Amino acid sequence: MITFRPVDADSDAEIEMLHRWVxxxxxxxxxxxxxYAEQVREEYRRxxxxxxHEALLGLIDGNPAFLAERYDPxxxxxxxxxxxEDGDVGMHFLCAPTDTPVHGFTRAVLTAVLAWIFADPDALxxxxxxxxRNTAVQALNAAVGFRVVGPIAKPEKQALLSVCTWHDFQAATTAAVIPRIGAFE
Incomplete structure (x- = not known):
């Protein structure tokens, strides 16, 4: 089961783990x-x-497996x-690095994050x-229903703005197995 809980920036062990991930x-x-680890701590405290803006640790069967951020864009x-637009929700996600990747894991995580966001009826x-340059995540986004709006210039990068409505998500994932989402902790 997939659950979410806030990142604990005061936990040395959690910050060290996130530092390894990011x-x-x-x-x-x-x-x-x-x-440095302390800079990661400062970012998640901010x-x-x-x-x-909120940062959440994604747990699979109680084990940390990914990071998700939800924000008001x-x-x-x-x-x-x-x-x-009213009802817009910004999102970032990062899967924990592993030496033994599981086929379909990242898509399952993205699907779970979107299902969690869309569980809020105000998220449209x-x-x-x-x-x-991140063509891998662009392909993944398209697979779960995101539509490209176009490039935008952010201070830190050139980005490809994309959006996904609940209906786009449902249409793209109808045949997929939606991960079971547990309660927010």
Whole structure:
């Protein structure tokens, strides 16, 4: 079962784990490659204190497996960079690096994160802004219903703005097995 809980920036063990995840070579698009553990802690404390941004640890059967962030793109990350609509929810996700990848795992995580976001009836559209060079996540996004809006220039990167409505998500994942989502802890 997949569950979510807030990142605990005061836990040394959790910050060390997240530091390994965000500085791993496969996390290059997370833009934290050169961060020290204390910088990771500061970032997740800043997110925890922000009224329109949250970071959650994704657990699979109680074990940390991915990181997810949910934010209001009209107030964080994309302010003034796109045409914001009521009900927009920004999202980032990062799977834990592993030496033994499981086929379909990342798609299952993305599907679970979207199902969790869309469980909120106020969430009408998910907005993402992956790096234009991150073609792997762009293909994954398309597979779960995201439609490309177009490129946008962010201070830290050139991004490809994409959106996904509940109906787009349902249409793309109808034949897929939606992961069982547990309660928010």
């Amino acid at each position: 500085t791993h070579p496969k996390a290059q698009f997370w833009l934290m490659q050169d961060f 997110i925890a204190e922000h009224p329109h 009209g107030r964080v990350e994309l302010v003034g960079l796109y045409e914001h 559209r998910v907005v993402v802004e992956p790096d234009v």
